Amino acid sequence: MKKWVSMNKIIAKIIEIKSLERLNLVKCKVNAQILNVLLLELNLDLEIGKKVELIIKPTAISISKQKCVFENVLKAKIKEIEKGEIISSILVDVEGFRLEVLMLSELVDFEDEVYVLFKSNDVAINKVL
Numbered sequence: 001m002k003k004w005v006s007m008n009k010i011i012a013k014i015i016e017i018k019s020l021e022r023l024n025l026v027k028c029k030v031n032a033q034i035l036n037v038l039l040l041e042l043n044l045d046l047e048i049g050k051k052v053e054l055i056i057k058p059t060a061i062s063i064s065k066q067k068c069v070f071e072n073v074l075k076a077k078i079k080e081i082e083k084g085e086i087i088s089s090i091l092v093d094v095e096g097f098r099l100e101v102l103m104l105s106e107l108v109d110f111e112d113e114v115y116v117l118f119k120s121n122d123v124a125i126n127k128v129l
Contacts, residue, residue, distance in 0.1 A: 007055040008099040010035070011129065014050050017042070026125070028052065031095040033074050038120040043128065051129040058100040060122035063090065064115045071120040078110055092116060 012028035012035055019025075019042060026037040026046060037054065046052070067073060076092035076099070088108045090101040094116060101116065 006057075007126075008058060008061070008097075009126070010054045010056070010094065010097045010099070012052055012054055014046060014048050014052060017046065017048060025120070028054065030074070030097070033095060035072055035074065035123065036120040037123045037125060038071075039125070043125065045128040046125070053126040053129060055124050055126045056099070056118055056122060058089075058102040060118050061099065061101045062117045063092070063101055063103065063110060064117055065110065067115050068117070070117045072116075072118050072123070074116050076114050076116045078112055078114060081108060081110070083108055 010030055012030045014026060015029045016027040017024065022040050024039040024042040026039060028035045028037060074094045076094045078090060079093050080091040082089040083105050086105060087102055088105040090108065092099050092101060092114065099116060
């Protein structure tokens with residue numbers, strides 16, 4: 001099996017910041033799709049309109065055949081599936097960004113279009129662009 005990526009990267013634009021005490025919800029837009037990032041500490045450089053590089057671990061992402069209610073749900077297209085004995089690597093395209101999803105091989109039964117799901121606290125802001 002090939003070497004897995006350590007982190008997936010997505011470039012997004014900040015469209016909203018909500019704060020309550022130390023808790024911060026940063027809403028970002030990836031083309032037409034919205035992505036939520038939950039942070040305990042708010043970087044002073046974060047402002048509405050700025051672009052950020054977001055990172056997500058491949059093991060923090062799940063895939064669904066149907067759209068559902070979850071913290072982050074992004075429409076994606078499957079580009080490649082490398083099915084292993086225990087773990088499979090699934091490469092998907094989300095708005096031009098390639099993400100790797102690692103999941104148990106016994107759960108891999110997908111076709112062309114899927115939804116990637118992940119919690120808002122599984123996303124980190126790597127840097128402000």
